[in-house]
Amino acid sequence: MLWKPAHPENTNMERFRTFVEKKHHVSLGNYEGLWKWxxxxxxxxxADVWEFCGIKSSVGYEQILEKGVPMNKIPKWFMGARLNFAENMLVRSDDHVALIGAGEGEALTRITYAQLHEHVRACAAAMRKLGVTAGDRIAGYLPNCPETVIIFLAAVSIGAIWSSTSPDFGxxxxxxxxxxxxxxxxxxxNAVMYNGKAHDHLEKLTEVVNGLEGLEKVVIVPFVDxxxxxASIRHGETFAEFLKNDDGRKLEFEQLPFDHPLAILFSSGTTGKPKCIVHSAGGVLIQHLKEHVIHGDLSEKDVYFYYTTTGWMMWNWLISGLAAGATIVLYDGSPFxxxxARLWNLVDELNITVFGTSAKYIQSLQESRLTPIITHKLTHLRTIYSTGSPLKPESFDYVYTHIKKDLLLGSITGGTDIVSLFAGHNAAxxxxRGEIQCRCLGMAIESWDDSGKNITNDAGDLVCTKPFPVMPVYFWNDPNNEKYHSAYFARFPGVWYHGDFVYVNAKTGGVTMLGRSDGTLNPAGVRFGSAELYNILDEFPQLADTLVVGQKRGEDERVILFCKMKEGEVFDDKIVERIKTAIRTRLSARHVPAVIMPIADIPHTVNGKKVEVAVKRIISGETVIPSGTLVNPDSLKLYYNLPELQDPGVHL
Structure with missing residues (x-):
């Protein structure tokens, strides 16, 4: 145990448990009892989450869950209810600070809830004047800044469907x-700032606009002075010109069904066109309130930061902090x-209480030997969130030794598919070390073996056996839900298959992520996750990056390890033997890769995730068309026809 709460009885989690026990005359005892219930x-x-979190609706629900509809047929939730997502984000309209915009420079932008309400009103009025109605798609090719939040809330106040990508996308x-x-x-x-330099964005924007049909307006925010x-952009005008369409009308929140689309997010699409995942306003609202308010104790007292871009689902998770009345910090630019120490300077300057980031960022701090526990005060910091990839055990040690001893380190996991969490943080x-604290309330996740048997204290596929409100309502351009069914319900019929390989600890209730199931390694029938190897490989200072994948060989597969060496380091038999010895000693002989070889580059998505599946397919004999989500798509060419992986005796 690395940390425990001093007063768990004062957390919203315990308040919620007491609320449930009194309301339903049950005795649940502890979190495990509450989760099972x-x-x-x-x-x-x-229904209790709805009541406890105070969801605002103009019409209450008549039925909680559609009867007789199995999970794979996407049952409706909270039928009859009418609400608006933006209205629940803007419940308050006072002088409390809602947004703080920050970047690599020292200048900060502060917007109160009252000002945010007025900005959203003006933007929504301009949209309505231009004919925007419920169901229209409004897209943002935007950085993580206050204007993006204003535009997003304005769009969804009307019932338009939001979708965004960040300027770093090609x-x-x-x-x-x-x-x-x-x-x-x-x-x-017009441009963005990164690594201390202004980067023009209009050339990329022009190409995107010329490739889009049906666009009626392109609005350009002067993000860089x-x-x-x-006017050089087709249908282009400035944000100021757009706002001249504001006719002064009041901000009206369209009252819409619980399952009305809120946003379209996209699968990573690393080997083809990304799937367009449509999420409902009500589902995202109730799920995020549960995670922020009940699991995380988020309130108006908090200053909440997450290092994210608008192209990652964590941006949506960050913005929902407004529903708790918190101040949210929007950062755009390099974190270094x-x-x-840029972000830690902000923690002190803004009194940030909740700090979210990626496992990769924490690892980078560790490699840079930063010690915020010495160089910064971090007086108000109470929670650090980490996601994007499994947080290795050594990173847990680093946070508590070199950042702050008394805080909740919340390793969390979910995904774009649910724009929220399956397992995560719990303030109580x-x-x-090395574990996600718990399975989240209402998420009936289990670890299953190949036969569909629930197992604990052993690795298996993450499944969810009961429906939940934030299941996607549908995929765009998937009228018969064929892509939807194939994505989540083909592996175990009728049960949500998430594609993660996990271990559930029966003693602690914690969860360990072991990698993606589609990238699960399975030599000679022994299944294990790539994260187990990465945890060891990350300790080798000679390695700049690594990739572990399986290569099909007939009915079997073998494990291949690709090593990108740091500048000045040499790949030779000595490093190979050291790697093999470390893996054999720390794990087992079965975990040792069959082939360890150098490579010039490792493919990553723009969100920093290693691209295992595309490489697995390439080295197993397939041809893969790289997606635009890859930050270095040419790197895939390195993996074709590698002589070290050719075996004339095996048909690939």
Whole structure:
């Protein structure tokens, strides 16, 4: 155990447990009892979350869950209810700070809830004047800044459907997404700042606009203070010109069904066009309130930061902090400029209480030997969130030794598919080294073996056996739900298969992520996750990056390890033997890769995730078309026809 809460009885989790016990005359005892009740009595549980978190609706629900509809047929939730997502984000309209915009420079932008309400009103009025109605798609090719939040809330106040990508996306990646959903208005910027330099964005924007059909307006926010010609873009105008359409009308929140689409997010699409995942306003709202308010104790007292881009689902998770009345911090730029301590300087300057980031960022801090526990005060910091990839045990040690001893380190996991969490943080529970604290309330997740048997204390596929409100309502351009069914319900019919390989600890209730199931290694029938190897490989200072994948060989497969060496380091037999010895000693002989070889580059998505499946397919004999989500798509060419992996005796 690395940390435990001093007063768990004062957490919202314990308040919620008491609320449930009194309301239903049950004795649940502890979190495990509450979790079991939440997935057994799942309809009543979600109704209790609605009540406890105070969801605002103009019409209450008549029925919690559609009767007689199996999980794989996507049952409706909270039938009869009418609400608006933006209204629940803007419940308050006072002088409490809602947004703080920050970047690599020292300048900060502060917007109160009252000001945010007025900005959203003006933007929504302009949209309505231009004919935007419920169901229209509004797209953002935008950085993580206050204007993006304003535009998002304005769009969803009308019932328009939001979708966004960040300026670091290449034009191919953007067009692969937006050509499928055909937005009515596209919002973007003139330029962005990164690594201390201004980068013009209009050339990329021009290419995207020219590739989109049905666009009626392109609105350009002057994000960087430099002259530009909005008229040079087809249908282009400045944000100021757009706001001249504001006719002064009041902000009206369209009252819509619980399952009305809120946003379209996209699968990573690393080997083809990304799937367009449509999430409901009600589902996202109730799920995020549960995670922020009940699991995380988020309130108006908090200053909540997450290092994210608008192209990652964590942006949506960050914005929902407004529903708790918190102040949210929007950061755009490099986290290491002008100094590697930039974000920790912000923690002190803004009194940040909740700090979210990626496992990769924490590892980078570790490699840079930063010690915020010495160099910074971090007085108000109480929670650190980590996601994007499994947080290795050594990173847990680093946080508690070199950042702060008394805080909750919440390793969390979920995904774009549910724009939320399956397992994550809990302010009322201790933190154990290398483990996600718990399975989240209402999420009936289990670890299954190949036969569909629930197993604990052993690795298996992450499944969810009961429906939950934030299941996607559908995929765009998938009228018969064939892609939807194939994505989640083909592996175990009738049960949500998430594609993660996990281990559930029966003693602590914690969860360990072992990698993606589609990238699960399976030599000679022994299944294990790539994360087990990465945890060891990350300790080798000679390695700049690594990739572990399986190569099909007839009915079997063998494990291949690709090593990208740091500059000045040499790949030779000595490093190979050291790697083999470490893996054999720390894990087992079965975990040792069959082939360990050098490679010039490792493919990553723009969100920093290693691209295992595409490489697995390539080295197993397939041809893969790289997606625009890859930050280095040419790297895939390195993996074709590698002589070290050719075996004339085996047909691939």
């Amino acid at each position: 939440s997935v057994t009595e799942h309809e009543q549980f979600w 034009t191919t990646g953007v067009l692969e997404r937006f050509t499928q959903i055909k937005p009515k208005i596209l919002f973007s910027v 430099r002259p530009f010609d909005a 400029k002008p100094t590697p 529970l201790p933190v154990y």
